[in-house]
Amino acid sequence: VERGEVLAVGDELTGGDRVNTNSARVADLLLGVGVEPRFHTTVGDDPLDLEEAVRCAAARARFVVMTGGLGPTEDDRTRAAVARVAGTDLVRDEPSWAAIRERFRARGLRPSPSNELQALTPRGGRVLPNRSGTAPGFEVRIGDSHVFAVPGIPAEMEVMVREQVLPRIRELAPGAGSLVRKTLHLTGITESALGERLADLMASDHDPRVGITVSTGIMTVRVLASGPDPAAAAARAEATAAQIRPRIADLLFAEDGQTLWAAVGGLLLARGVTFALAESCTGGLLSRLLTDVPGISDVYAEGFVTYSNAAKTRSLGVPEDVLARHGAVSAETAAAMASGARTRAEARLGAAITGIAGPAGGSPERPVGLVFLAVDLDGRVQVERRQYPGDDRGFVRERAARDCLFLIRRALLGAV
């Protein structure tokens, strides 16, 4: 296993305008070639800060992957900073400059003079051609470290890391082996209680390494194993996972990064249970999550987003007197929505969410965060009432969708 570092560049990242998704993706890819990113650094466009970050990364990691700062504008300073730390200057790479001109020509455009800057590369470095964008990347040696720079646009970054950086690392470090991660996802236990069930495996000297992370009620147990090749590393990770599974069998709902929605969508597909969705306060979020699953259209009969009472009655057949007597946010309405969606769409399962996501619309009897969830499977209806804390619209919507997925899962498993 070799030491790695991921270095993301951009004021929009250090300033918090934008969440940095590239570093996690690069890190994930590096594990596969036996490089463990020990640090991620994010630095802004300031030239001195950027040099400091490059120097520091090159000093502590054998492989450094930089993303961003290769654009054509004034604030793109990765090329210059890396050249200075490497003690060299920038030269124009003629094939890159030809490729940039050709790229513009093919789109009926002319490159700006500033695009010429994108063909500059540190002298003595290797150019990494970019087949999906304008800016080429490069590889430069700084001390014992190999520093790779690729664009920050995620789609370009992904292709260049996969096609050029990873094979090059394999070539430079053929003995690095592989790191393989297994994750087990569960719910319904506190972190401390889970930690005690797994204490022997979580000691800092345990190999494979075992850790726990928490995210709004979902726990993930993480196993990281190394081995001379991917199969050997995977076997070691699996051996540890096999020790963990019996200790959490009652709580486990997915493995290896599978999301809750993919797990539930997979269950619906595997059992061939056709379904329909009726959403009020989640506004299509539940539908959006389940349709992330490729092939789901085989069993997804139809979805309805019905905020208004009129739509609930027209499209779902919720009786007007149910709405009048119990209100749109009630167990009765949730049940009628689930059953109505199921019946209208001629599906086996109907699921519904109705509630008050906020920030406005609450009342003393029905405060913001009050949500009713319902599932009707073959005519058997289950309803749950939830009161989520706070008045954050996004939080209430996400929790409601997630809990509805758990409810669908329980209905499906109970129906076996």
Next chain:
Amino acid sequence: VERGEVLAVGDELTGGDRVNTNSARVADLLLGVGVEPRFHTTVGDDPLDLEEAVRCAAARARFVVMTGGLGPTEDDRTRAAVARVAGTDLVRDEPSWAAIRERFRARGLRPSPSNELQALTPRGGRVLPNRSGTAPGFEVRIGDSHVFAVPGIPAEMEVMVREQVLPRIRELAPGAGSLVRKTLHLTGITESALGERLADLMASDHDPRVGITVSTGIMTVRVLASGPDPAAAAARAEATAAQIRPRIADLLFAEDGQTLWAAVGGLLLARGVTFALAESCTGGLLSRLLTDVPGISDVYAEGFVTYSNAAKTRSLGVPEDVLARHGAVSAETAAAMASGARTRAEARLGAAITGIAGPAGGSPERPVGLVFLAVDLDGRVQVERRQYPGDDRGFVRERAARDCLFLIRRALLGAV
């Protein structure tokens, strides 16, 4: 303006299992109290790496905010690492331990022995109570630097930074002033062409700082200004923005981090245009985005997720012969879906998306990534055909929803 650093802790972050959203959020909050995060560092749970990261951050920033590693399990090592770098040891904070026990008691549970670890805090530090979770945070002085540690759970982190860290920084650095960011969001221009329009403002010594970032076809111009107080900083940022706006007036669709969907939702609300949505391949994504906008239910008549031809006919009234002659993925079907949604829901505007998100389902005539978008406003129908590259389901879905939002926007603006 003071130098800051954000330090996130966790193997799940360095390993790329999970995207680090905390650091961006903390950075955004720090700007408001005049602290500019020059670096973000992410480090795993390895004790020596963690110490190195703390040492490095404390050496280069006056204010360091750490997130994560305060849980009750073996792999939570922030407390110990900070204490070692500060040259001190850990002591149990009795009020924190009492609060932890009380928290468990209130939920009818007992703390695990491991929860007692969460009451440990570096000797000589200040405890930061946590009113929404188990783990308290702390503040420790290391050299000239103030190091704050808060839990990694986003909701807890947010409350503690807002309520405790920011006021404390104001107290320690009353003269830091404020940093204010303005962002202008636009589309329909290359990055290099935009850079040339703004070249004079983007010079590295220009104050306020101006930069450009790109994300799948959307450009953001970012202005960062400092001043003795928020109002003065905002005025300086606005003065620069006022220089930029006339240069990009034709392309600008939103400002200050407003999303495209918020801009379009705001337009629908401001004009009181009721709308209905019909989605096939995006599966509710468009609906989910527009319903992120508080109050949108005032104008959102109804949404339909119709994968099957049967659902398109039943709920949207798409004629069977249109489906038979042109197929579900066609300009004719898209138009019929938009008009059908509008009519069924008795709305003024109907928008529809039908296409092939992949990875399966493509054919030579209708490859993966082919999408038709339609908008019907008061009976005037516009249809667009798009062929997105690649076969990434998520990418195709996001681009289709985004382009449909642009189409809705153009229809609304053209209708004035």
